[in-house]
Amino acid sequence: MGKLEGRSIVVTGAARGIGSGVARRLGAEGAGVVVADLNGAGAEATAESIRGAGGNAVGIACDVGDRTSVRSALELAAGEFGRLDVLFNNAGISKTQHFMEVTEDDYNRIMRVNGLGVLFGIQEATEIFRAQGGGGKIVNTASIAGKEGFPLFPAYCASKAAVVSLTQSAARDLAGDGVTVNAFCPGVVTTELWDQLDQESRDVGETETEGQLIGEFSEGILLGRASTPEDIAGLCVFLASGDSDYITGQAINVDGGMLVH
Numbered sequence: 001m002g003k004l005e006g007r008s009i010v011v012t013g014a015a016r017g018i019g020s021g022v023a024r025r026l027g028a029e030g031a032g033v034v035v036a037d038l039n040g041a042g043a044e045a046t047a048e049s050i051r052g053a054g055g056n057a058v059g060i061a062c063d064v065g066d067r068t069s070v071r072s073a074l075e076l077a078a079g080e081f082g083r084l085d086v087l088f089n090n091a092g093i094s095k096t097q098h099f100m101e102v103t104e105d106d107y108n109r110i111m112r113v114n115g116l117g118v119l120f121g122i123q124e125a126t127e128i129f130r131a132q133g134g135g136g137k138i139v140n141t142a143s144i145a146g147k148e149g150f151p152l153f154p155a156y157c158a159s160k161a162a163v164v165s166l167t168q169s170a171a172r173d174l175a176g177d178g179v180t181v182n183a184f185c186p187g188v189v190t191t192e193l194w195d196q197l198d199q200e201s202r203d204v205g206e207t208e209t210e211g212q213l214i215g216e217f218s219e220g221i222l223l224g225r226a227s228t229p230e231d232i233a234g235l236c237v238f239l240a241s242g243d244s245d246y247i248t249g250q251a252i253n254v255d256g257g258m259l260v261h
Contacts, residue, residue: 004029004030007030007032007086007240007241008080009034009240010033010073010077010084010086010087010125011034012037012121013037013090015035015043016042017191017192017193017229018090019037019046019088019090020046020229021229021230022232023047023050024046024233025230026233027050027056027057028050030055031055032057032080032081033057034057034077035057035060038061038091040059043060044059045059046059047059060072060076064116064117064118067120070120070121071124074128084128084132086137087139089138089139089140089141090140092114092141093109093110093114094156095153095155095156096153096200097152097154097200098152101204106155110156110159118140118166121140122181126174134178135180136179137179137182137239137244138170138181139236140181140183140184141163142183142251143156143163143185144185146164147164152197152204152206164185167181167183168249171248171250172249175248182247182249182250183252184236184251185251185252186232187221187226187259188221189226189227189228189229191229194226197213198211198212221257222256222257227254231254231256
């Protein structure tokens, strides 16, 4: 029996990166997983990998900035697995740019996914939790960038600060419904997103060589290396399980010691 046997979980942004790693670990722990992503084919590929390992998963195309699309993914979980227990609001995007280069379109595009998507997810999941009874769990992917602003990612940092704030506000407001709302805050994670940011950093002239950006950001990690999605997945299993029932409103760092305050 896995730690999440019988739980029904939706993970957004799970076609690759942190989301894919987390979804696969949740499936390995016995959860029924709906893998949701703007890239529907990628979502189904992650779901197939879970099924191939003996788990239970389905994939669905989902635009987290569209409320109807979010509702469809959550309703799929309730229909496929009998109810909805946990939502991971994980989908996120970023862009490497200097502060003075951020355009209105850049800011709105990032906030639509990283901020508005989390708002929609919390609201739509809570509607289902209320209808079912018995409460539920929401876990948001924030970032250490939501606790401390970094150069080159101003819009991203602002969006992740919004995730931390939404987590706190929702936890206070929804506790009476039996809904816990928490977030986890990764640091540097070796995923396709960092490959993109590394290339963009070279494009804007901030770095010169491949891997330089992630290398420089990793210098302050106390444990001496960048993380992988597998380093984060254990915390996610805990937050999705009954072991975390008395925790809400928290934004937990899982960053190897980049931030220690």
